[in-house]
Amino acid sequence: QSALTQPPSASGSPGQSVTISCTGTSSDIGTYNYVSWYQQHPGKVPKLMISEVTKRPSGVPDRFSGSKSGNTASLTVSGLQGEDEADYYCSSYAGGRVVFGGGTKLTVL
């Protein structure tokens, strides 16, 4: 059982927006603004998409955005494209450790 809870799947049509949630506790997401999101295509290395809740690393399209409210963080992908189909993982710093979510498989219909 993962420390952070994500829906196992999400989907949307090209051009639509989809939001993936990530629920933690007051010991991780609720306390620290160190939430990250990773994209992983099959057989590939995870790629950092969002850091520190809302920051996009250089090269990440602005279609990807992050937010947080209380113990829940969210990743929104706007203007869905076929290349966005992948697994997405959230993570949070939790005071001397990092916790990951179980991952969400995003399907572009």
Add this chain to the structure above:
Amino acid sequence: EVQLVESGGGLVQPGGSLRLSCAASGFTFSGHAMTWVRQAPGKGLEWVSTISGNADNTYYAESAKGRFTISRDNSKRTLYLQMNSLRAEDTALYYCAKDFRLGHDYWGQGTLVTVSS
């Protein structure tokens, strides 16, 4: 260009040991915490351990405490993970990744550890 290259994985019997290495280049190695993350076949990501840039501080997941030891040699720009008392559930692709709290902006390709008799 940042590069992280893991090595040392392989097939080991339950109860055995392995030492993983991660050679880093393209950034100021000693200035960054380094982390090991693993991914069991078909499963999600799991944080294993982190070491601070100067090696003063180490952090471990409960699953690794008492069995794994993280270390680094800044003169060789290399990160290590000594894994003892290995179990079948340690079977995974082990990634080294740069940084800790702020998110892991660079990952290696991973080295596969298989624990089986």
